[in-house]
Amino acid sequence: MSLTTPRTDWRASIERRLTRTRAFVDDADPEALAVILASMGSLLVAFVGFLLASAWTAVPFGAFLIAAGYGWVRHQALVARAVAFAMTTVTLVTLGLVVAFIFAESIPAFRYETASVFGVSVPGLGMFAQARWDAVSEPVRYSLLPMIHGTVMVTTIATLVAAPLGVAAALFVAEIAPPRVRELVKPGIEVLAGIPSIVYGFIGFTVINPWASDAFALNGGSTYLFVGMVVGLMALPTVVSVAEDALTSVPDVMKDGSLALGATDWQSMTSITLPAAFSGVSAAVLLGVGRAIGETMAATVMLAGVPRISDPLVNVFYGYETLTSLIARGYGSANGVHESALFAAGVVLFVTVLCLSVGSQYIEARMRRRLGGAE
Amino acid sequence: MSRATRTALVRDDRTAYEAAAGSAVGLSGIAFAVGLAALLGLVAIDAPVAGVGLSVALGAVLLALGAAVVGFGVASRTGYVDTGPQPSAGIVAAAAFTGIWVAVGAAASGAAGLGTGGRLGGGAVLGGVAFATTALPREDIGSTVPAGAVAGLCGLALISGVVGPGWEHALVGYNATLFGDTVVPVVVLFASLVTGWSAAKASGGFGARGRNVGAYVLIYLVVGSILAVLVGLVAFVAAKGLPGLLNGVSVGGAGLVSWPFLTNGAGLLADVAGVFPALVGTVWLVVGAVCFAVPTGVGAAVFLSEYAEQGRFTGAVEVATNGLWSTPSIVFGLFGAAFLIPRFGNQKSLIAGMLTLGFMLLPLVLITSREAILAVPDEYRDASAALGVSKWQTIRSVVLPAAIPGVTTGVILGVGRIAGETAPILLTMGGGVLPAKAAAPDVLGSFRLSASPPFVSNPALLEATSALPYQLYALITAGLSGNIRNPQEFAWGLALTLLLVVLAFYAVGIATRYYFRQKLHQ
Incomplete structure (x- = not known):
């Protein structure tokens, strides 16, 4: 533990970095340095050109290719390192661009749906304070509440399916299955993740929806119940693989100790492995919830596509619209504020799922620290 | 155990x-x-x-x-x-049976014609009895x-x-x-x-x-x-789709095997309507996404695991990668529509779809490559360094070859995943519901050089193109009807084709992993 304050820590780290850079510049061959500067500079210019939608983007990009190609022949190690660094930043840049563009496109809708509370006007509040979505007839309103309700319904049912089944299957793969069975079950669950969502949707549309309509005497066959089940099936592999990772990361010595005391396998699982891996397993469930929230095509194809809140609120026999299906169905024919409102739905989705992802990463990191300390 | x-x-x-x-x-x-x-x-x-x-x-x-x-x-x-x-019997069993019997009691009181209060009462009574019987x-x-x-x-x-x-x-x-x-x-x-x-x-x-x-x-x-x-699921789709997929298949003749469903477009002139344009579209889509994501992802994985020190930067990249991995595909579609389409001719295009899927593939490749590189034992690196080999030479000739099995597997599985994605290309790539054979993109044959910027152009990349998952969606929204003989059969054949393409990627990926693991244990 250092006793320095974060501020001096920061300054020290910058200083350290500066000295290192200086040393690097002194050491390096000036020609290599020039090549790297030229290639990275032209790459940056190309990126800016692309952002500005300039037709001249090809020129700096070509310059980058020439500089990097020349450098590859003459100073391979340095250029490789620089290019690898540039590639690393792509992830950060992509996330940044996603955030920037989706938020920027959604601003008009948030402006349109400004509502005042206690005399302060809050942009976007109208999307959550009333329940009317109608892009065509007056009054044109863009409330996201009906879609949020749909997403919550589908996600709840999906989680009820995916969480218990997923954790049970993860326990099986990680703890119970003999090696040969595991070799069969694990790829099977992986393959389940690979079945395209549109194929699920197609089966749902042609088989499940007519069946549900018949079996429950419904008006139309769109139900949150079966969409939720299908989406749960799709989220299941995510839960299984992440939870299995968490369960296998519990050190064997802990389980062996329990077994050596005469506990049964199930006792060791419930009182040693599951509690030790609890945070990892809950992270798996969180990620599964994230998958279920973001699942698009099955919902789009199977749901009725009417922005309405079901009546009563928990009526699972009718399915109207989720955030994802709203976007998939509406994009293309929408324009102006309507299109922007679809981006607003995207913002809600993105922020929710990002929070879930960051939350589950935090939980996982905590678990790894704890298990590391226990060893 | x-x-x-x-x-x-x-x-x-x-x-x-x-x-x-x-x-x-x-x-x-x-x-x-x-x-x-x-x-x-x-x-x-x-x-x-x-x-x-x-x-x-x-x-x-x-x-x-x-x-x-x-x-x-x-x-x-x-x-x-x-x-x-x-x-x-324990608290878990007690809770489960209480729940079950509350439901039974409520249902029974409801059937007996009691109101909400009666239901609650009946449920509570039976639930209480069940709890006592289980727990005590x-x-x-x-x-x-x-x-x-x-x-x-x-x-x-x-x-x-x-x-x-x-x-x-x-x-x-x-x-x-x-x-x-x-x-x-x-x-x-x-x-x-x-x-x-x-x-x-x-x-x-x-x-x-x-x-x-x-x-x-x-x-x-x-x-x-x-x-x-x-x-x-697989058997059901296969049983429903095989008649469409095998429609008019003949072995022998001029081309040895004639498989009209895979080699025809849909159109009035074709005897058997086929999915050729969508199949070619999917192939190009995958090729484009791989060309963007694999070098980028592997390069980033090399930098993160070999060069970078653990710190704020790597932490941020890791969070960003996992965030991108869990970002819903429809959000990628929105991003592609807002960011890429205005930069590539203001219409849905093949290249916009390629890059959108590339952005989706990137975190998958990065995560699996990084795992594969970290799994290479440090002894390899130390041995190489002890021989006086430079860091880059070590990475190039020791670390990367050792990591290739893991990277390959990850890439193949990732490709299988994005090949079936519909939502992103729905917003970025479009295409017709039943494209004719001529609508299949001819990417290699359409590169043009010009004297004005951007100097290189490729009309095939800038056109709306169909792909297997998109065509299936378009068929469904068209109500499974169209200008072909048997739209239902066609749609099931299409679904089976898509499923087979994706499962083939998975089979190859899993087999690769199995093969390399066997080799490792020899």
């Missing part, structure tokens, strides 16, 4: 009691299977079985199972057989009597015809009706699960070993159902 519960010592000690409990588990399994078949419509619930309807027969089985389960509990409690029960007595009573009572009640309801063929119950506010055809199988499935678990516990002699057996029965059932769903 050792298998303490499966030693020969235990197995030899099989008494008649255990055998009876074991057969009760088996009977529950059979009831479960029959219930499932009835739910799927394979058998009718009024089909005659031994002179009575199936529903009544199943009711009798449930009643017998319920009585047997209660019998196991009583036999153990009275000391007739030697078991090792614990003082209480010894485990052998607590985990059998409530279970047997549930099954017995379900059985009585089926036998007496309170719930049976022709039964219906309107859920007034919900605008839906429950019919015997669906409720009977669900009741059977549920009751057989309960008796199966309870009998499994009895066959293990209650206590820790009984719980072990009971839990294993449920877990095996879960895993079995997941695999059954997988096999069932």
Whole structure:
């Protein structure tokens, strides 16, 4: 533990970095340095050109290719390192661009749906304070509440399916299955993740929806119940693989100790492995919830596509619209504020799922620290 | 993990009691299977079985199972057989049975015509009784009597015809009706699960070993159902899609094999409508995404694991990568529509779809490559460094070759995943519902050089193009109709083609992993 304050820590780290850079510049061959500067500079210019939608983007990009190609022949190690660094930043840049563009496109809708509370006007509040979505007839309103309700319904049912089944299957793969069975079950669950969502949707549309309509005497066959089940099936592999990772990361010595005391396998699982891996397993469930929230095509194809809140609120026999299906169905024919409102739905989705992802990463990191300390 | 519960010592000690409990588990399994078949419509619930309807027969089985389960509990409690029960069935079982009996009580009071208050009261009373019966007595009573009572009640309801063929119950506010055809199988499935678990516990002699057996029965059932769903799905799509896919296939003749579904477009002139343009579109889509994502992802993984020091930067990249991995595909579609389309000719285009899928593939490649590179033992790097080899040379000729199996596997599995994605290309790539053969993109043949910026152009990349998943979606939204002979058959053939393409990627990926692992263990 250092006793320095974060501020001096920061300054020290910058200083350290500066000295290192200086040393690097002194050491390096000036020609290599020039090549790297030229290639990275032209790459940056190309990126800016692309952002500005300039037709001249090809020129700096070509310059980058020439500089990097020349450098590859003459100073391979340095250029490789620089290019690898540039590639690393792509992830950060992509996330940044996603955030920037989706938020920027959604601003008009948030402006349109400004509502005042206690005399302060809050942009976007109208999307959550009333329940009317109608892009065509007056009054044109863009409330996201009906879609949020749909997403919550589908996600709840999906989680009820995916969480218990997923954790049970993860326990099986990680703890119970003999090696040969595991070799069969694990790829099977992986393959389940690979079945395209549109194929699920197609089966749902042609088989499940007519069946549900018949079996429950419904008006139309769109139900949150079966969409939720299908989406749960799709989220299941995510839960299984992440939870299995968490369960296998519990050190064997802990389980062996329990077994050596005469506990049964199930006792060791419930009182040693599951509690030790609890945070990892809950992270798996969180990620599964994230998958279920973001699942698009099955919902789009199977749901009725009417922005309405079901009546009563928990009526699972009718399915109207989720955030994802709203976007998939509406994009293309929408324009102006309507299109922007679809981006607003995207913002809600993105922020929710990002929070879930960051939350589950935090939980996982905590678990790894704890298990590391226990060893 | 050792298998303490499966030693020969235990197995030899099989008494008649255990055998009876074991057969009760088996009977529950059979009831479960029959219930499932009835739910799927394979058998009718009024089909005659031994002179009575199936529903009544199943009711009798449930009643017998319920009585047997209660019998196991009583036999153990009275000391007739030697078991090792614990003082209480435990809080989990108590909570589960309370929940079940609250539901039963509420349903029964509702059926008796009581209002909301009556339902709550009935549920509370029965739930309370169930809680007391489960939690207070010894485990052998607590985990059998409530279970047997549930099954017995379900059985009585089926036998007496309170719930049976022709039964219906309107859920007034919900605008839906429950019919015997669906409720009977669900009741059977549920009751057989309960008796199966309870009998499994009895066959293990209650206590820790009984719980072990009971839990294993449920877990095996879960895993079995997941695999059954997988096999069932693939088999169903295959059975529905094969007629369309194999339509007009002939072997021999000029081209050796003629497969019109895969080599034709859809159009008035084609004898057999085919998916050629969409297939080519998917191939180019995958190629484009791989060209963008694989070098970028592998390069980033090399930098993160070999060059960068663990710190704020790597932490941020890791969070960003995982964030991108879990970002919903439709959000990527929105991003592609807002960012890429205005920069590539302001219309849906092949290259916008390629890059959008590339952005989706990037985190997958990065995560798996990084894992693969980190899995290369440090000894390799140390040995190389000890020989005086430079860092970059070590990475290039030691680390990367050792990591290639993991990277390849990850890339193939990732590609399988994005090849079936619909939502992003729906917003960025578009294309026709039933494109003619001429609409297949000719990417290689369309590169043009010009004297004005951007100097290189490729019209094929800038056109809206169809792909297999998108075409399936477009067909569904068009109501499974179109200017072709049998749109239904065509759509199922298309679904099967898509499934086969994706599963082929997965099969190759998993086989690669298996192959390299075998080689590693040699």
